[in-house]
Amino acid sequence: MSPPAAAIALPLVLGLALWATPPPRALPGATNQTALPRFCDAAPETLPALVREVAVLAGVRSRVLSASERFLGVPYQFDPLGEGPGQPPDEDPRLRYDLADCQTFIETVLALARARSPQEVLPILDEVRYDGPVGYSRRNHFFEAQWVPSNSRKGYVREVTAQIAGKDAVRHVKAITHRQWKERTLGERIDLPEERAPIGDHALAYLPLAKVLAHAKAIPSGTLFAVVRADRPQLPTMVSHVGIVVQQPGGTFVRHAGRDLYSQVIDEQMAHFVERNALYTKWPVLGLQLLEVLERPASE
Structure with a gap:
């Protein structure tokens, strides 16, 4: 007697579901775990409450750490933010919590750490991302030539x-x-x-990669870092990656939106991060630039 169709179909469906669900992604030297509620998991009506949880914390470092931790596990996507619908050439949303690349991750965290209310996040993010009105040509595309000078002048960061x-x-x-x-x-x-091209001399400082671990414990938690690579005349930047230094009981970590190895926002052991970056030979890593996130002005 043939088995009922349902008896065949159910194991087949379960088998296909198991086959289609990939195993948990290995995260060598890193973790994406957090006990805090993540922004990307919040319903639209509860998201403002999470933003307020960050805004009320005392001290900008506490706000940077809380805001950034709520992005752990968020998938990586290159250039997920733009100027919004109807604003070509990049019509991606101006603010989002479900995707991040390394630069939009620190920009959004910086905006959350400076905002006093959910309504302030987007205007501050626009100030961080643009040197002037919102527009592709006014975006701070290049880190040492545009992003750092613009946000240093505005009082958001300090080298x-x-x-x-x-x-x-x-x-x-x-x-x-x-x-x-x-x-x-x-x-x-x-x-x-032409007036927005990064023409000129752009100074930066870096801690050599070979000496990063010797200084790692002295880097305050919540400090921004930028990966500085060898100066190549044909490349308009020396910075290839950015993130946040986080001091934890288990040691020094870097919190960043990892691209190829991790494809998400993770906390990676600093020692593992340094070891990986020392392997790049085509475009060698020189070291790390360090930037302090500055406190928001006192409320008037």
Whole structure:
């Protein structure tokens, strides 16, 4: 006697479901676990309450750590933010919590850490991401040439590499000429008017990669870091990645939106991060630039 169709179908469906569900992604040297409620899991009506939980914390470092922890496990997507619908060439939303790349991750965290209410998050994020009105050409595309100078002037961040690294800090000037900009082999799709092209000399400091672990414990939790790579004339930037330093009972970690190895926001052991970055030979990593997130002004 043939078994009922349902008796065949149910195991088949379960088998297909098990086959279709990938095993948990391995996270070597890292974790994506948090006990805090994540922004991306909140319903629209409860999201403002989570934002307020961050806003009421005392001290900008506490707010940076709380806001950033609520992104752990969020999937990586390159360039998930744009200027919004009807604003070509990048019509992605101006604010979102479900996807992040390394730069939009720290930008959104910075906005959350400075906001006093849910209504302030987007205006602050716009200030962080743009040097002027919201528009693709006004976006701070290049970290050392645009992002750091713009947000230093506005009082959002301050470079503290030399303060933390002392005599181990290395200063460098990235020079970009008109010819180098026109012949660039990175960021070719970023079409900017001449007045917004990152032409000129751009100074930055970095803690050499070989000395990062010696100074790791001295880096305050909540400090931003930027991965500085070798100066290549055909490349308009030396910064390839950014994130947040987090001091935990288990040691020093970097909280960042990892691309290839992790494809999500994770906490990675600093030692593991340094070891991985030391392996890059095609575009060698020189070290880390360190930026302090500044406290919001006193309420009037």
